[in-house]
Amino acid sequence: MKNLFVLFTKNQPFIYKVFLFVISTFLIIYLLPKGGQFKYNFQKGKPWQYENLYAPFSFTIKKDAETIKKEEENSIANVIPYFEYNSEKATQSRVDFSDLLDNVYVDSLYSTSKSETKRIGLSILNEVYTNGVINEIYPYAPDKIVYLTKGNGIEEIAYSQLFKEINLKNKINAEISKTASKDINPLLQKLLGRTLVSNVDFNSNLTQKAIDSEVKAINPNRGIIEKGGRIIAKGEVVEGDKFQILNSLKSEYQSQVWSESNLLWLLIGYSLLVSLVFLMLFLFLKKYRPEIYENNNKVTFIFFNVFLMVLLTTFVVKLDAKYVYVVPLCILPLILKAFFDPRLGLFVHVLTILLLGFVVPNSFEYMFLQIIAGIVTILTVSELYKRANLFISVGQITLIYIIGYFAFFLIQEGNIQSLEAETFGYFILCGLATLFAHPLIYFYEKIFGLVSDVSLLELSDTNSKLLKELSNKAPGTFHHSLNVANLAEAAANEIGANAMLIRVGALYHDIGKMLNPTFFTENQANSINSHTELDPKESAQIIINHVILGIEIARKYNLPDRVIDFIRTHHGTSLVYYFYKMERDMNGSANLEDFTYPGPIPFSKETAILMMADSVEAASKSLKDPTSSKIDSFVEKIIDNQMEHGQFLNSNITFKDIQVIKKVLKKKLNNIYHLRVEYPE
Incomplete structure (x- = not known):
């Protein structure tokens, strides 16, 4: 029993994922229609691409909706x-x-x-x-x-x-x-x-x-097709009576009363297909987004949004299928992009549309329009924290919907005489509903503890309570943090990292220093050094502790984990070399562990950039008569030393990225320390 408990505890994250997989598959299958799927895909106005089709059983020809509507009006x-x-x-x-x-x-x-x-x-x-x-x-x-x-x-x-x-x-x-x-x-x-x-x-x-x-006496049928009768030949255009007969066959096929044995096979088929979709999602996360895959909270968030969109669409289809385009499906990639990245947002959006293909009528048209709209959402919605960007993008998405639907209508009908302006109104409503993304993002942040660019923008305000306190208690550290933020943001923009996230991380990375500000040189207003009366080991411990204290302060002020990661990793497992050397010179030897930051080392591009920018900015203050060659040399030296000590092994950053970052840091520091004209007295 004990071994079983240990095994369960050890594999708890994996067991939870299995449970999430099973329950999500079950819920989606429950929402799917319980009837056979018509195996032929056809569109009005396009040629029949299959072999000659003969009636598999006798069935009645249904009148189209327009005919029934006219008969009802006459009645x-x-x-x-x-x-x-x-x-x-x-x-x-x-x-x-x-x-x-x-x-x-x-x-x-x-x-x-x-x-x-x-x-x-x-x-x-x-x-x-x-x-x-x-x-x-x-x-x-x-x-x-x-x-x-x-x-x-x-x-x-x-x-x-x-x-x-x-x-x-x-x-x-x-x-x-x-x-x-x-x-x-x-x-x-x-x-x-x-x-x-x-x-x-x-x-x-x-x-x-x-x-x-x-109205009840109106006959919805207008004829019968006997079993074995030819319905359509290969190459014939699907239009008029042919289109209506095919729709009647499809409707009859899907509405047949299923026996228990047939229903069992149907459920097995649905289970396999839905399982494949969710399996692809898990494999994508495991291979390309391992940090998300390891976080069960984020995985749950993604699955919840997929289920929510399927549930909402299924409800609307059952209510009235003509309103299916009112469902703001583009909220899904928009929200996932806000919390994660565009590639994941588009991938999940496409998988969700594959599931909805079982639910909606005219599945090819629906899937085509929704995939195109999802791509437009990913390409156009940038910097979501800027309100105007969302309105502009929603307008573009709505326009794509309208153009796509209009094109399909022309292909199917061959004219615009029966085009209903009401349908375009549904797309406009869909666009307006997409604007609900902002309050939904806020709701998700509170429920799932995630952070978006909108929240990062709020955190970057230097007039916030915590940053105000930092500027009052440790003005030198606050100024250092601003400089690091500018350097890191510039480097992030060059290599395509999250510039807003790294700026916020840089502003808060040294908040632990405000509890003992005078022990850090940037806050020492005079030549008195607080470390002169301390043992090197004690001094090193005070310096190292600013990371631990920073994490505690961050949690007290409810900073997001993504921001706290910068506090934890900005020194990695580096050595407080100044006091280590002092201890070694005084006693002949020194224990490395007493002078080493606890880590962890950076595990993303953003945290790696902050480590480089922080080290370079702090060291630049010690340069005497800085010249371009001196700056270039010491930037190379500092970052190469970090690479030699394996600080970037987990950060998914390339040598090319590091070279670009070096170039940006050199350029920025040269601009800061450029020679000025000496003004006459």
């Missing part, structure tokens, strides 16, 4: 709407008219009698309430047949037979013109206008049921 237009008649309102209207007339009629004002006036008014009401009164205008033709429900009965009438309230004035005028009672027109207009109410309402419930019934 809806032909549906007979329902209106509901309220007899109580009609009766009440007559009663109200009679009562109101009795109250306001004055014999001396009108030549027409009260009874005649009532007869005319009730006659009008009876006529308009025969089929009912409506107060809304509906978009139906006058001769449109409608159903009018009265109690338990239904009448079929023309829409024009329903009386509209706005026609009351004309109705009264027409009735009055048939008699000699024109003097009561104003009275009737007033009384009927107050008592006439609509008693017919549109019955949306019954009408909608009728619409649903008609």
